[in-house]
Amino acid sequence: MNARSPRPAAVPAEALRHPRSLKAFRGMKLLVGGYVALSVLTLVAIYLLRGDAAVVNDAVWVRAGIVAVSALLTYTFTVRAARGSRGAYRRLRIVATLMAAAIxxxxxxxxxxxxxLKVEQGVCGLALLGVIAVANGSHLRALFAAR
Incomplete structure (x- = not known):
């Protein structure tokens, strides 16, 4: 028998429209959007510089690919959390923390x-630290607390 617990309801729309909620999600979307843009631009730069082994090696390709994918996932989680998804909010906090640690x-x-690349990663890490601070702030934690 598969006894699954019921999924927690999404966050009420009126709570998501609260000015503090709107400000928090706007800030996180800007930070994560910058993280995505920088990650994609880094991949473009790596492609353009691919002939210079001193500047671009296999480790750079792998790391930049992982960062770009995680940036896109982080943005998806941010957008879904802004719509009230508790699971996306939890994933956002986990991925942002793990990527900041990896950086x-x-x-x-x-x-x-x-x-x-280390400088670029530092800028990405600063953006993620901002996301972590906002996502773990008291307002959003209360907003997404299981009820």
């Missing part, structure tokens, strides 16, 4: 990543 490791640990 910190890329920057801190010596390895195959060139300085320019």
């Amino acid at each position: 910190a490791l890329v920057i801190a640990v010596p390895g195959p990543f060139p300085v320019w």
